[in-house]
Amino acid sequence: MLQVIQSPSKYIQGPNALKEIGKYGQLLAKSYLVIADDVVMKITGAVIEDSLKQANIQGHFERFGGECSKKEIQRLGDVLKSNHCQGVIGVGGGKALDTAKAIAYYNKVPVLIVPTIASNDAPTSALSVIYTEQGAFEEYLMYPTNPDMVFMDTVIIAKAPVRLFVAGMGDALSTYFEGRACLEARATTMAGGQSTLAAMHLARLCYETLLEEGYKAKLAVEIGVATPAVDRIVEANTYLSGIGFESSGLAGAHAIHNGFTILEECHHMYHGEKVAFGTLSQLVLENAATEEIETVLGFCEQVGLPITLAQIGVQDDDRLQEKIMAVAKASCAEGETIHNMPFKVTPDKVYAAILTANQLGKAWLEQK
Template sequence: MLQVIQSPSKYIQGPNALQEIGYYGKLLADFYLVIADQVVMNITQETIEKSLKKEDVQGHFELFKGECSKKEILRLGDILKANNCRGVIGVGGGKALDTAKAVAYYNKVPVLIVPTIASNDAPTSALSVIYTEKGEFEEYLMYPTNPDIVFMDTTVVAKAPVRLFVAGMGDALSTYFEGRACLRAHAKTMAGGQSTLAAMGLAKLCYDTLLEEGYKAKLAVENGVATSAVERIIEANTYLSGIGFESSGLAAAHAIHNGLTVLEECHHMYHGEKVAFGTLVQLVLENASEEELETVLDFCDRVGLPITLAQIGVKEGDGFKEKKIMEVAKASCAEGETIHNMPFKVTPEQVYAAILTADALGKAWRE
């Protein structure tokens, strides 16, 4: 099997980066469909309009309805064609960005990605996570190329809700551990081949950066400012994690996340929060060392990531173990799930046991 690494054509990060979107956008198209939800549109539309106008680039602004579903992708694609737009700019969180990538792909136009939060590693990737209208995971939509340009305006990101910023650290936390599992299994990554030294190097750097800078960055964002630690965590959450997960692979942590989406009580939790708990479950599956488990538990607890089932909304009750957790375990082990990239066979019974053990570890840590 070949080794493959991939990334966006350009990654641009820094204070007020959004003010330059017209300059870079003009390199690829002269008329863009700009997709964002109402909150994000209120924050960014004026800056984007001004920058596009400065470079004689047109923009048609359209509201994103909140779910990266096939229906929403088709709706926005029809609007793009009706207005003869020749490029897409996606602005906002992971689902808005994934939708923008899908619209651009199906209409064969370039796409510029503008995250307003550092809550996940979706921005740089050549895939979208497609959900049902009810918010349940449906499938991964894979693309032949990564986004053309990714803009990370750290001034905007630093003012986003702290919980979203922390959730991004949860998503990034899994990168090294999932990549390590795929490397041991010689598994095919999302990039279509085996991992490379560069990909694993970025994945390990992502993990080390989280441990070194995560808590300091959280405190800064709580005060609405962008320090050096914040800049580094934004890069870790977005670029290091994005290239790392895509080119070094996904394994159990993200499959556990997907399994958790079948529980309605978990729908209010962010992607990265569920992935963080999934990372703990993966470490239990691997029978990781006590030192490694304690490092992850300590990091999560300090920055505010969930380490128990209760923290992700799953409460004990009648039929708790037999029904809810086994349902999650079975969904995590569905055919085609990334849990099968682990270097050993994984069954729903093993996942069930690992989830309950991870929960017990989290409870004990918090006592």
Template sequence: MLTIIQSPSKYIQGAGALEKVGKYALMLANSYLVVADSFVMNLTQATLEKSFQISSVQAYFEIFRGECCKKEINRLGKILQRHGCKGVVGVGGGKALDTAKAIAFYNKVPVIIVPTAASNDAPTSALSVIYTEDGAFEEYLMYPSNPDMVIMDSTIVANAPLRLLISGMGDALSTYFEARACYEARAVSMAGGQSTLAALNLARLCYETLLEEGLKAKAAVEAGVAIKAVDHIIEANTYLSGIGFESSGLAGAHAIHNGLTVLEECHSMLHGEKVAFGTLAQLVLENAKQEELETVLDFCVQIGLPVTLDQIGIQDNDDLKGKIMKVAKASCAKDDTIHNMPFEVTEDQVYAAIMAADRIGHKWLKNYNIVL
């Protein structure tokens, strides 16, 4: 089988990058539908309008209603068609960006992705995660190419809520472990082939960057200041994780995340928070070395990522076994990425891994005198 690596045509990161969107957009088209939720639109519209005007690019702004589902994709696509837009700009978080990619794909126009937070690795990828209108995972929508451009304004990203940056680190945390599993299994990645050495090592660099820079970046954002570690974590959360997962592959952590979406009590949790717990469960599932497991546990607790079920909203009660069996069953769906693990995985094994990861997490929290 062929090895494949893929990435956006351009990745642009730095302070004030939002002011340059019009300049780069003009390279692809002269009219765009700009999609963002109401909060992000209020934050960015004036700057974007000025940037588009300077570059003589026409822009139509439309509010994204919050869920990356087929109904919302179709609604926004009709607006793009009505205005005759030749491209899409998605601004904001993961679901808004995934929706922008889907609109562009169905309408055969270029797409520019402008994240306002480093909360996940969706921006660079050639896929969208499609949910039902109620917020449950439905499918991955795969595209023939990555976004034409990804533009990260590091000033805006660093001033986003700290929880979003931490969630991005949770999403990025899984990248290396899932890439390693896929490499060992010779699994087919999201890019359509086996992992290259380059992709695997970008995934490893992502993990190493999190361990080296994560706590410093968190402290800086808490203090309201910008330091180099913040830039490094933005790149790790977005570019390194994005290329690493897409061109190496997803495995247990994201499948378990997808399983968790069937529980309503998890819907308030961010993607990366659920993926972080899924990473712990994957490490238990594959019987990872104790030292490695402890390193991940330490990182999660210090950064503020969940290591127990109750930290992601699942209470220990009489219904717990039934709920986690539902999660395990959904995680092992026929086409989900749990089957990229380098061994056969059953629902019972996933259930056991989740329950054991939860108990390990509780025991580890006691090392920090944290009692839930």
């Protein structure tokens, strides 16, 4: 099987990076449809408009309705065509960015992605999650290429809620461990081939950056400022983790996250928070070294990521075993990425790993 690595054509990051969107955007188009919800438009609209004008680019600004649905994609695509826009700029959270990617794909125009949070690694990826108009998951839409450009303005991101920033670290935490498992199993990655040296080194760098910079960055974001540590964690959460998950592969951690989505009591948790506990569970599943598990436990506790079932909303009641077995079965569903682990995985093994991870987390907290 071939080895494959993929990434955005350009990744631009730093303080006030958004002020340069016209400079870079003019390389691809002379007119853009800009989509964002009302809150994000108030924060970023004037900066984008001024930057586009300075580059002699026309911008048509349109409100994003809030759901990445086929109807909203069609509506905004019609706006793009009626205003003769040659590209799309998506600004905000995951659903706005996914919608922008879809509009660009269906209309064969370039797309510029502008996240205002660093809560996951989706901005760089070649896919969108499509929902119904009521917000229920419908399907994944896979693209032949990644976004043309991704802009990460660290001044804006540093002012977002710290919990979202930390959740991004939880998502990024799994990247190296899942990639390592896929490499050993010679599994097919999201990029459609086997991992490369570059992808695995980026995944490893992602993990090392979290350990070195994560706590410092969290403290800075708590007071809304951008520091060198924040810059490095934004890159880890977004670019290093993004390339890592697509080109090194997903395995146990994300599958276990998906399993927990069947429990209503976990619905208030962010994606990266559940992935962090899934990472700990994967390490137990593969019987990782005690030192490695303790490093992950210490990091999670320090930055505020969950390491027990109670911390992700699962209470220790008389239905606990039943609920965790249901999670384990969902994690092992046909087509789930847990089957990229380098050994046969069964619901019984996942059930045992989750409960043991919970015990490890409780013991870690009790000794503090």
